Amino acid sequence: MLRGYLRAAVFGGLCAGFLGIGAAPVRADVTSPTLEAVKKRDQLVCGIDTGIPGYAYQDSAGEWQGLDIAYCRAIADAVLGSPKKVKFIPTTSKVRFSVLKSGEIDVLIRDSEQSFKRNTDLGLDEPAVNFFTGQTFMVRKSLNVAHLKDLNGATICVLTGTTLETNIADYNKANGIKINTLLFEKPEEAFAAADSGRCDGYTDDGGSVAAARSTMKKPDDWMFVPETIGGLEPLGSLTRQGDEAWTRLVKWVHYSMLEAEVLGITKANAAEMGKAPTDPDVRRFFGLEGDFGKLLGVDNGWSARIVSDIGNYGEVYEATFGKGGLGLPRGMNNLYSNGGLQTLPTWH
Amino acid sequence: MVRRPSSRARAAQWVLLLAVVAAAWYLVSNAGANLAARNMGIGFGFLGDTANFDIPFKLIAWDDSDTYARALLVCLLNTLLVSAMGIVAATLLGLVVGIMRLSANWLVRNIALTFIELIRNTPQLVQIIFWYVAVLQTLPPPRQSIVLPGGLLLNIRGLYLPSFHDTPNAGWLAAMAVLLLAATPLVWRLERRGRRIGAWALVLPILALGAFSAGIESVEFPAMHGFNLTGGIQIPPELVALWAGLSIYGAAFIAEIVRASIQSVPHGQREAALSLGLRPRAVLAKVVLPQALRVMVPPLTSQYLNIIKGSSLGAAVAYPELFQIFAGTVLNQSGREIETIVILMGIFLAISLLTSAFMNWYNRHVALVSR
Structure with a gap:
């Protein structure tokens, strides 16, 4: 049985080789x-x-x-x-x-x-x-955040099971600060929590954050923090x-x-x-x-x-x-x- | 041999057992073959890997650099906490509503009826999200917190309680306070010169309070600092929403169990107690409820198990319980689907079996001993 498979494989390989050589x-x-x-x-x-x-x-x-x-x-x-x-x-x-x-x-x-x-x-x-894209943060303009480090102590709504949490943990360690996270399973509840003020901001890749912003009650109240983390996100x-x-x-x-x-x-x-x-x-x-x-x-x-x-x-x-x-x-x-x-x- | 019914039954049982074992073996070997085909193995070594994510609410210390195993423990405790809170609240609320349901007062009876029908005929997940999004998220932002008496603050981020900083000997003072509290009901029943000590035993809780407060060095009140309130203990709205969702939903079912159990007590018992001159409240507390309890325990057990399993709905409102953290973040980061789900099922099974073992023991304890 096994030998049969082997023979077929060898034969197939040879054929493929010939085809290749034979300018097909x-x-x-x-x-x-x-x-x-x-x-x-x-x-x-x-x-x-x-x-x-x-x-x-x-x-x-x-x-x-x-x-x-x-x-x-x-x-x-x-x-x-x-x-x-x-x-x-x-x-x-x-x-x-x-x-x-x-x-x-x-x-x-x-x-x-x-x-x-x-x-x-x-x-x-x-x-x-x-x-x-890159991992982008969106916060309320009224919080006056100019740099990501200003978010020390803030709570950010995140979707669970993503690389986003790990990126935040890495950033916290590298900069000796503490950005808290609140982990949601689905975007709808996460958006609602950000909009109501349960979180200070929302994070995801750039495109998703732009999408999140468009669902806020007043999109103009929100701004993107200029810095991104986690490197380039393809x-x-x-x-x-x-x-x-x-x-x-x-x-x-x-x-x-x-x-x-x-x-x-x-x-x-x-x-x-x-x-x-x-x-x-x-x-x-x-x-x-x-x-x-x-x-x-x-x-x-x-x-x-x-x-x-x-x-x-x-x-x-x-x-x-x-x-x-x-x-x-x-x-x-x-x-x-x-x-x-x-x-x-x-x-x- | 096959003619004898008992032998036939035994043979049928063996055949069934073999079929079950064969099916199980097929499932396991099939999973094994598929895993092997994808070059995936089964192993629990990943539990020792560094987790590298934050868990927003925890009862024990947690750091980004702890392991997945520690994450499992942290979220297991979160699950147990909300389950225990849910069971206690659902039982108390269910008992009250169940008794209200049988009230002679039309208004009280129909309030209870409306509550039960409204709650048990809408999905639990919808209710949890309702409490979270529609109720708790309408609270004011941290800077405009509602100030409650005793230094408590309430806002959209949760309820903030003052926290206590202990003196070095707070440990044994707290232990003494617990002992005093535990002794109170025992002392209450003690007799002195033929009379119960009774209310005099309430001196003990006062002493306990004294011992507890002697162990406190300072009280820290929550205050606004940066983005959030700092200091004090935070009870997050996620916990409250899930707790409310679990206990109110559970209470509607428990209320029906309570009603059915009370109605199962023969009417003659109530009449006999009334004719002995007992007041209605005493009839309920001393005659009806103790007998109803016996009927109540088995269905109540299933209801408790439902509450425990329902706690996994917390994933929807960002409460970091087992399902969300372990079957979510850990599963996704480690890519160990089978292992994480097996662990999760094992844990839920263990919690449920322990609960039902306890309830069965309790059931035997209260069951009517036939004489």
Whole structure:
């Protein structure tokens, strides 16, 4: 029995080797259990936040909106040809990784920080960063806080089961001060406690704090403390380890949204630009050259679909966090060419 | 052999036992295989790791650099505290409402009825959040605290009590005070020249108070300093909201248990007591309640267990109990889902079994001995 497996493995390896040497440029067989499952189900199961402006929230019609939602829809669009074929599973910060590891969801896009331990100890892959931020504090203007150290003795509302608590503990130790925390399980109660004055402030990553501020009774009474702690916080999608092909797909869906922005392709002009492009970069993007879809296990029109159905990264950002949403400047999330951190490999 | 009913029953029991063992073995081996496939092991070594997070409310000393095991102890004590407070308050309130429910007075009876129906027909979690968000968060901010007599301050951050700084010999003075208090009911019953000492025993609690206050060097009153009130003892609103949620919800059920138990006492007992000339209050206290108690204890036990388990709802209002800290922060930071949940279930099981063992012992103690 075991010998049989070994023989098959050796044979398979040899075949793959020959294929590689034999100048076969296309790996026709992308094997990914998750991809197979999604195709068979004809639906992507995407783990998202329970509800937070900017990342994932329900509009007045009950439709999910937000940056993370756009990514779920983009993956569904790439694999299944429609951004509507998504089932959203709202997860709390407590259960999100268990739900992902148990296979209940295909991908977790839930303003989750990518970290060393999550990559190694928890066994998760971190394919794409869709939002760069840092741990930000929001306090009432009337408290006259100019620097984070002024918060010594203050009580801050925090969501439990996050890296935020650890960052505060580290900051306290490093500076010999004591910022107290009050740990909440869900944002709604934490927002209410901050708004009523039970806590002096609220902390989370920059985007979430901007979202929290927008829910306060008087958003103008609140200010962001200029300093951030815990270093750079890269938030993005997470996948289970052991399915590289799926992780690659999730990664390149993100890059396709950046590539579209780099090439100046938007939701509005996608149809126009895709008609008869001459620029080789644009031709590759629209799947007219090369087999960039097949290599991921989808058809070649995937990236064109994403930009015409959902838009490029910049458009999605502006609609959720930017001018059309929470009014948060793009800052670190600008393209590298505009002084930001969003960068991508070449599309060759 | 199989024809004999007793043998058949025994065989059926063995088959059932085997089936249960097989199912358990399948579950464990399945979990094991899945863990092995993900290169994950089971181990409790992570309990010795540094926790590196703050626990906002604690009964014993806690520092960021303590271990996960210590965090477990801290939040276990928090759970026990709120459970014990909830059980005591629910019992007292439930007893009062249950008796009110049987009152001859229309108003009293219907107030109790409304209370019971309103409370037990709405979800407990909603009630806890109601107490926290709708009631306690309408209190004024720290700078405009409500000043209560005795140096107590009440605001949105909680109730602040003055704290005592002890003199070196406060320990044995406090022990003496406790002894004096414990002796009071015993002395009360003592007889001297054929008469009970009775109210004279109240000298002892006064002495106890004297001993206690002799051990206090200074009293520190809470005062505004920086962002918060400092000094004194803070009772956080999270604790109060959870306590209120647990005890009021529990009281509605206990009230019904009390009512049913009282009604189960044969009416003749009450009539007999009345005809002996006992006053209504004495009838209740000396004849009806002692007999009702026997019926009350078993359902009361389940209600107590419900209160203990309900304490895990504290996670919703930021009360740092077992479920929130251990199954939340510790689970997330260590990534040890199975271990943390197993520990948590083990602890809740142990608390519940101990409670029910105690209640069973008490039940046997009060049960009617048939002669």
